[in-house]
Amino acid sequence: MNTLHSYMLGIIGGTSLLDYKGSEFKKIEQNTPYGTSELFQGDGFLLLLRHQNRRAPHIISYRSHIAALRLAGADRIIALGSTGSLRENIPPGSRVIPDDIFCLSPVPTIRNHSIDHVSPEFDQELRALLKKISPEAIPTGTYIQTRGPRLESRSEIAWMKQVADIVGMTIASELTVSSEMGLPFAAICTVDNYANGVCDARVSYEFIISMVRENQRKAVDLLDSIIRSVS
Numbered sequence: 001m002n003t004l005h006s007y008m009l010g011i012i013g014g015t016s017l018l019d020y021k022g023s024e025f026k027k028i029e030q031n032t033p034y035g036t037s038e039l040f041q042g043d044g045f046l047l048l049l050r051h052q053n054r055r056a057p058h059i060i061s062y063r064s065h066i067a068a069l070r071l072a073g074a075d076r077i078i079a080l081g082s083t084g085s086l087r088e089n090i091p092p093g094s095r096v097i098p099d100d101i102f103c104l105s106p107v108p109t110i111r112n113h114s115i116d117h118v119s120p121e122f123d124q125e126l127r128a129l130l131k132k133i134s135p136e137a138i139p140t141g142t143y144i145q146t147r148g149p150r151l152e153s154r155s156e157i158a159w160m161k162q163v164a165d166i167v168g169m170t171i172a173s174e175l176t177v178s179s180e181m182g183l184p185f186a187a188i189c190t191v192d193n194y195a196n197g198v199c200d201a202r203v204s205y206e207f208i209i210s211m212v213r214e215n216q217r218k219a220v221d222l223l224d225s226i227i228r229s230v231s
Contacts, residue, residue, distance in 0.1 A: 009045045009230045010074030010183070012065070012174060013223060014081050030072050034110075035064035039072055044230040046074050047223075050170060057148035057169035062108045066177040078126060078226055079174050079187040080219060082212055083143070083166040084195035084203065086157065090165060092211055094191040095137035095222075097130050098122065102164050103172040105147035110180050118179040120172070126186030133225045134188060141165035143189065145172035151205070154197035167195050188222065190215055 025040035025047065040047040046069055050060055069077060083096070090096065099122055111117075131139055144164035146152055152160070152167065160167060171187045178185035192211040196203045 008073050008075070009226075010069035010077040011045055011047045011223065011226060012069075012077060012079040013047060013049045013219075014051070014079070014170065028072060030068035032064050032067035032071060034067055035061050037061060037064045037068035039068055041072070042227060045227055046072050050174075058105070060170065060173070062173045062177050063110055066174065066181055066183065067110075070181055070183060074183065076123065076126060076184040077174070077178050077186075078130065079171060079185065080222065081143075081168050081171050081187055081189040082192050082208075083168040083189040084152075084193050084208075085166055085191045086144075086161045086195050086198060087165055088194075088199050090138060090141075090191055092191050092193050093215065093218075095134055096141040096143075096166050096189045096191065097127055097134075097137050097139055098143040098166065098171065098187055098189060099127065099140045100142045101172040101175060102142055102144040105145055105169075105172075107145075107173050107176045110177065116180075118176070120176045120179045122175065122186050123184035126184055129229060130186055130188045133229055134222065137188060143168060143171050143187070145169060151203055152196055157195045157197045160195070161198070166191060190219060190222075
């Protein structure tokens with residue numbers, strides 16, 4: 001797959017940026033072998049909002065999104081994600097820079113017609129950049145991905161606490177497809193709530209969205225910091 005433009009940083013935004021308009025950026029409709037994805041082009045970066053057309057996590061066009069970033073010129077990707085905490089000592093409002101994944105859901109792949117394997121690993125240089133941009137972030141952690149769109153049960157969370165630190169529905173899929181396309185990838189995750197049953201927490205979608213909105217300004221500030229790092 002050949003790129004069409006000069007290389008630049010690709011940034012994937014999550015739930016906290018659903019209403020981010022990016023009006024000062026150039027809007028691009030990028031066609032790919034897997035569909036068409038919408039991008040915003042800035043000075044030295046490309047921004048993609050993963051929940052395009054309000055798609056739920058399990059039907060996001062991951063292959064199209066990653067391919068669109070690559071075809072538009074991205075040579076590396078940083079993703080912002082919203083997560084639930086599996087640890088009492090990782091409270092809502094925290095940030096985590098994951099260094100590993102554990103996936104319970106089927107992940108998308110571009111390798112449907114050949115035998116080829118990749119190891120989906122977070123890029124260490126990008127992780128170091130994120131630590132510099134957000135020094136208060138927890139520098140390591142395992143991200144466990146569920147399929148969604150439903151939330152996890154208390155029993156499921158009790159089991160997940162044995163193997164992971166935060167839970168979400170998107171990052172493992174993005175990391176896998178990025179690895180298959182040869183794009184270095186790292187993520188920084190905002191904790192919007194304790195997962196179901198952690199600290200006796202009871203979680204609802206409405207509560208999660210309220211926390212996302214509360215943290216939205218921080219997410220935009222983080223995005224701005226990432227953008228400044230490549231300006």
